[in-house]
Amino acid sequence: MTTDESAFTGLPVPGATPPTALTIAGSDSGGGAGIQADLKTFLACGVHGMTALTAVTVQNSRGVADFLALPPELVAAQIRSVAADIGVGAAKTGMLASAEIIEAVIDACAASSIGRDGRTPLVVDPVAASMHGDSLLARDALAALRDQLLPIATLVTPNLDEVRLLTGLDVTSRSELRKAAEAVHELGPSWVLIKAGHLTEDPECVDLLFDGSRFIELPGPRMRIPHTHGGGDTLAASITSALARQAQPIDAVRFGKRYIMRAVADAYPLGAGVGPVSAFWRVSEQPI
Numbered sequence: 502m503t504t505d506e507s508a509f510t511g512l513p514v515p516g517a518t519p520p521t522a523l524t525i526a527g528s529d530s531g532g533g534a535g536i537q538a539d540l541k542t543f544l545a546c547g548v549h550g551m552t553a554l555t556a557v558t559v560q561n562s563r564g565v566a567d568f569l570a571l572p573p574e575l576v577a578a579q580i581r582s583v584a585a586d587i588g589v590g591a592a593k594t595g596m597l598a599s600a601e602i603i604e605a606v607i608d609a610c611a612a613s614s615i616g617r618d619g620r621t622p623l624v625v626d627p628v629a630a631s632m633h634g635d636s637l638l639a640r641d642a643l644a645a646l647r648d649q650l651l652p653i654a655t656l657v658t659p660n661l662d663e664v665r666l667l668t669g670l671d672v673t674s675r676s677e678l679r680k681a682a683e684a685v686h687e688l689g690p691s692w693v694l695i696k697a698g699h700l701t702e703d704p705e706c707v708d709l710l711f712d713g714s715r716f717i718e719l720p721g722p723r724m725r726i727p728h729t730h731g732g733g734d735t736l737a738a739s740i741t742s743a744l745a746r747q748a749q750p751i752d753a754v755r756f757g758k759r760y761i762m763r764a765v766a767d768a769y770p771l772g773a774g775v776g777p778v779s780a781f782w783r784v785s786e787q788p789i
């Protein structure tokens with residue numbers, strides 16, 4: 502399998518059906534994270550994006566004021582509907598809001614061959630809170646996410662706050678990332694990508710990939726830019742896009758790291774708070 506970026510992101514061939522990807526996530530009314538970031542990333546990666554909406558948040562650059570979770574059976578029905586008719590090349594989860602939604606998602610994924618034992622890769626971004634600290638997951642839902650969803654994940658992509666919630670480990674330096682990756686891998690996913698964005702004292706941003714035997718460092722410069730809203734979603738969505746193009750997990754993650762570095766470099770101010778990474782930087786660079 503090639504690691505050539507063009508193999509994962511070619512423009513769609515007119516009239517031909519592009520690869521398909523499904524995001525199971527919440528709506529960010531400010532357009533920086535959630536399904537909005539996922540769809541922009543899928544578009545820029547030449548993938549047909551589909552959505553199973555879990556919740557509607559009232560959100561802007563300053564934080565999340567409120568949210569309404571959708572009925573679990575409606576979330577499951579969206580997944581089953583698109584899987585049965587259109588087909589899902591790869592799927593990702595983001596904000597899942599409640600234990601009941603997590604259980605419904607797991608059932609619908611199993612019925613649709615999505616997840617570890619099915620044919621379709623599943624990326625789990627274990628979203629627990631917004632970058633401003635607003636909760637996006639009920640307290641009693643963490644156990645369902647950890648004990649039921651992680652074991653069916655092809656890849657799980659925790660940030661350091663999520664590592665602490667899932668394992669109790671407090672990572673404060675790059676040297677502690679391996680221990681964290683091992684502890685998350687114990688929870689059952691095939692691959693673990695620990696995101697190092699929160700190690701703000703580190704002059705580099707070195708994420709760590711682990712498959713249970715190999716540690717693979719994904720180096721990158723730390724950019725001094727405050728606008729990183731939606732960074733985790735954009736990374737996971739670009740990885741999902743590459744998986745939808747049948748990339749191997751290691752190649753998909755390498756592609757995702759290149760994608761997020763450009764998205765952070767092109768991040769822009771928006772509103773009075775924190776702006777988003779540029780999920781669609783590739784589109785803005787296309788000549789017309």
Ligand SMILES: Nc1ncnc2c1ncn2[C@@H]1O[C@H](COP(=O)(O)OP(=O)(O)O)[C@@H](O)[C@H]1O
Nearest residue numbers: 660696697698699706722723724732733761765
């Ligand atoms: N300032 C930065 N410069 C470069 N890359 C960054 C920066 N902040 C985050 N990233 C990258 O963005 C991705 C998301 O990281 P992180 O902020 O840890 O997760 P989350 O957005 O889920 O909190 C990771 O690949 C990380 O390395």
Ligand SMILES: Cc1ncc(COP(=O)(O)O)c(N)n1
Nearest residue numbers: 527528534535631632730731
């Ligand atoms: C609907 C939704 N999903 C995910 C996030 C996490 O993104 P961030 O950590 O950048 O706030 C969010 N804020 N809103």
